[in-house]
Amino acid sequence: MFKRRPLQSKSEIWMRNIVMSILVIYMVIFLIVPVVMVLMGSLHQWNPLNGTYKWIGIENYTRMFSYPTFWQSMFNTVIFCIFVVFFRVILGLGIAYAVNSKMTRFKTFFRTVFYMPTVTPLVAVAYVWKIMYNPQFGLIDKIFGLDINWLYDSAFALPALMLMTVWKDFGYAVILFLSGLLSLPSDCYESASIDGANAWQTFRHITLPLLKPTMLFVVVTSIISYLQAYVPVLVMTKGGPGTSTYLSSYLVFDQAFKQYNFGYASAISLFILVLTAIFTVISFKAAGSKEN
């Protein structure tokens, strides 16, 4: 049967229409139109800089799937995402838990210190780390007495990028987990304390389950942002040595803005978009089913 809507004033309807129109226009201009352009572009040999736009069907896709660098970049992206997200969550949660502890003093100071790398511009951070990784005068080799050409050794280049990214980004997770911890109901902890639960049991059976929505948020947003990561690669390795640090988004950047193969770059972008969407849906479904 019809559900009766609550009465609305004219001004309310007017305001709602304005807000909705702005949102719809925004979505059309900044989301739907670009996605359609990318979809169409991926079927063309496309270079907007010199006006080339020639229909080539699915050639960009066949090239993409037969291009070794594409598969290497996808593999690197998966490795990069798994490690960086894992350490971001572990470090973020651990530090947030420590800062939130009743024993910890100067909480504001620690919060500020841990959040500082997050607010520092990524390009600046990447340049500083690039210098630190230098095999001749870099701080890392000097301090640890090593002789590693971090950014030019294919065994270390990707881990070096991951280490820098974890350092840069864990502060964001700290703040999110801290806010999550602060919002947890204190009665659960009181009950646990009365029941004689130790610190680990409290953490394992109360804190962790209650923090699940925050953790899901951190994991999903981290994966989405790391699927788009290309700045550290651009500044520190340019994808090298060889193509050993190519990430999928850097490949898109390289093809679009260095090789000017916008059509091919569009095909890769679309693939990443679909992959991200599928992954996000799976993550939410998995989280939902566990909760059920």
Add this chain to the structure above:
Amino acid sequence: MKKMLTLCLTAAMIFSLAGCSQQNNRETAGITDTQEDKGLDVMGNHVTYDPNHLVNNGNPVSIDWWIWSSEELFQNIADAYEEIHPNVTINLINNPWDGYFTKLPLSLQKGADGPTLFNIHNSYENLLMNYIEPYEIDTQQLIADYPSAASHLKDGKIYYTDYGLSTGMVYYNKRLWEQAKLTDQDIPVTWKEFIEIAEKLTVFDKNGAMTQAGFNYNNQFQAIALGLNYQFGENLFTEDGKVSQTAGKGMTQAVSLLTDLYESYHVGDKDFGTDCEQSFFQEQSAMVFVWGFFVDKLKTNYPDLEYGTFEIPTPDRKTPYAYYRYNGESTPGINKNASSEQKETAQDFMRFFFANDEIQIMLSRDGGLIPAKSALMDSEELRDTPLVRTVGPHIDRYIWPGSMPSTLENNIKIAGEDILYNGKSMEKALKNAAKIIDVDLANADFTASESLYEFYHQ
């Protein structure tokens, strides 16, 4: 008070956003020139320029000129022209190299709002050709003055050409050279001699760690490899100029020579610093192979560093098919969609640019180039510049492969890193590079210019 503050902040934001737009703040001098006869001499050889005329009927006109480096040098040229034609204002806009060739075509798409003049790098020719107006200068006269302009003819017109030619040469540190008890007599001619010298210049500490490289090409692998193939008798491209021979015999021998320098002769090391130029600046590497622009870098950043130069060595003492490749520094292009006043001014400016010997000498001297203008090849002012002195006598034995798209350098760089750092076999790395390069060349509709080389059929 709150409202006032909000208003001020909004206004500040709007102004700061407006400040981001560089196109809308053109300066116009607003001076009218009435003096047609300026009492100045006609300049030039075949292409001549008579300054005794009015540009744009003497009415004020302003043009933008996009560059990516050497601001002072180009400012001097603009100033020299403005001095003759005070009604013309040339706004020099220096954009960084990174992103220059993305921003420029987009700006040129705006028609008359784009720059009237813009510097070109020939590897990005295919991005710009749709926006360039040909020079209104007799092509035969232009070729008579600038012979390399012949290779830039398109349908009988010239859209841009070279004002200078650049190539690579070996730079050596004189102090380290003397320290190794080497003299000018030891300048190597063959690769064998070069290796012997490099070995003398390489220093290891007591633990066997390299403390000074005899020769360093880190981060410049692609620059040397692309062109070294000519010494082994093979062109970079097939006869039709459409397909690369990146995985061919010549390139394989060239790459093999470079890897041997590190891996067999240990005169350098892939891990000895990440950039050979920096290493040379720090006097950690005794010899490097870099193009002519390095002269200016040394002069600007390390004026006290004493260095000498010599030509790239060859397999034996016989004249090779070609020593190496060269590339041209391109003259500015003219925006075909600029207003008629701006185009008229730009055409007049380019005639001045070509005819004026002082400008051409300044460009070659300060840019570390060999002048493209034939009349200046033997000029006194340029005789002692490093590139002219080192490469000048054999410049006819250097090849211009054409306006090579950047995919060649990018993929040879990747191949080099795969071989040196990733342990990939040379054959596989070069084949991979060739495969990608050929797809990109086909998309770029590129045809090599190697067939124009005088000794091509040798």
